[in-house]
Amino acid sequence: MKPGRSRFLLGVLCFGFAFLYVPIILMMVYSFNYSKLVPVWGGFSTRWYTTLLESEEVWAAAALSLKIALLNATFATLLGTLAGIALARIHRFRARTLFTGMISAPLVMPEVITGLSLLLLFITLNQQIGWPAQRGISTITIAHITFSMAYVAIIIQSRLAGTAQDLEEAALDLGAKPFRVLWDITLPQLTPGMAAGWLLAFTLSLDDLVIASFVSGPGATTLPMLIYSRIRLGLRPDINALATLIILTVTIGVLIAGWLMIRQQRANQQATH
Numbered sequence: 001m002k003p004g005r006s007r008f009l010l011g012v013l014c015f016g017f018a019f020l021y022v023p024i025i026l027m028m029v030y031s032f033n034y035s036k037l038v039p040v041w042g043g044f045s046t047r048w049y050t051t052l053l054e055s056e057e058v059w060a061a062a063a064l065s066l067k068i069a070l071l072n073a074t075f076a077t078l079l080g081t082l083a084g085i086a087l088a089r090i091h092r093f094r095a096r097t098l099f100t101g102m103i104s105a106p107l108v109m110p111e112v113i114t115g116l117s118l119l120l121l122f123i124t125l126n127q128q129i130g131w132p133a134q135r136g137i138s139t140i141t142i143a144h145i146t147f148s149m150a151y152v153a154i155i156i157q158s159r160l161a162g163t164a165q166d167l168e169e170a171a172l173d174l175g176a177k178p179f180r181v182l183w184d185i186t187l188p189q190l191t192p193g194m195a196a197g198w199l200l201a202f203t204l205s206l207d208d209l210v211i212a213s214f215v216s217g218p219g220a221t222t223l224p225m226l227i228y229s230r231i232r233l234g235l236r237p238d239i240n241a242l243a244t245l246i247i248l249t250v251t252i253g254v255l256i257a258g259w260l261m262i263r264q265q266r267a268n269q270q271a272t273h
Contacts, residue, residue, distance in 0.1 A: 024247065031240035038235040048237040049245075057226065058242065065206055065223040068137060072144040073202035077194055079145065080152025080201075084193075085186065087153065088160035106147035107154070115214030118143045122215060135217035143215045144205040151204065152197035159193035160186075 031049075035042025052058060083103055086093075093099075106114060122139050125131055132139055171181045187194075209224040216225065230239055 027240050028244045028247065031237060031244045033237055033240075036237065038237055038240065048241040052238045052241045052245075055238070057221075058223075061221050061223045061226040064137065064220065068141050068144060068222065069202045069205040071141045072148055072205040073198045075141075076145045076148035076152050076201040077198045080149040080197055081156050081190065081194055083149065083153035084156025084160065085182075085190075087157045089165075089186075103150050103153050106150040109147075111208075111210040114147060115143070115211040118146065118211065119214045135215055136220035139215040139217070140212050140220060140222065143211050144201075144208060147211070148201035148204050151200050152194075155193050155197045155200070156190060159190055163189050 030038055030041075032044050032046060033041055034045035034047060083099075087100060087103070090096075118139075122132055122135060126133070167185050168181050171185055172178070176184075207224065208222075209228055212222050213225060213228075216222070221229075227239060227242065230236055
């Protein structure tokens with residue numbers, strides 16, 4: 001590669017990383033700003049972290065978001081795993097095309113449309129059977145499961161597509177029941193995919209704003225909804241502090257996961273040698 005071209009590509013790469021990460025670094029720096037005006041530097045201070053940690057509203061929203069994310073990730077993984085197994089292992093069944101389309105639809109459907117349609121569904125159900133009595137944690141969780149399971153199903157289907165069926169077919173030929181084959185052979189092979197699907201569903205739920213805004217009700221404010229409502233009133237340093245804490249938590253999680261992966265790879269290499 002020519003030196004001029006390599007320098008140009010390096011410059012473009014540096015510009016791209018700077019465009020992504022410089023605003024995040026500035027936000028983290030200004031979270032330690034003493035002044036109430038975000039763009040005006042008033043000196044180093046941790047006052048906004050103290051204010052944030054003393055805010056009951058923030059803690060309540062964070063607890064609600066975590067609860068919904070945990071429920072969503074668990075149920076979306078269960079349902080998405082079943083859907084992925086059906087798509088990968090049952091090649092012919094009635095309405096397969098319709099089933100595949102329904103699984104793929106949430107992946108390409110705009111969130112505004114998904115949120116509006118779910119809102120109309122809950123309103124209709126309330127008028128017909130009286131449930132849900134009010135929109136809140138249950139409606140947000142159901143809405144999140146609706147689109148999260150589609151991502152899990154695609155991950156599980158891809159995982160099974162690259163896995164040979166020899167062991168499953170051999171177990172069936174030897175007289176094992178289908179449920180036993182599923183439990184002892186198929187699911188252990190799916191463990192990495194299920195873990196990835198669970199983490200993805202958890203992240204999608206924790207990050208969602210648009211759909212939750214449609215299907216939530218009074219007293220059910222998630223953390224993204226709280227942040228958005230405060231930003232609408234103007235930039236506040238305590239929001240910078242909250243975002244900084246979230247970034248640090250995610251960074252620590254990624255570093256721990258990377259350390260565990262490196263440790264596992266070294267253990268596998270030592271076992272091979």
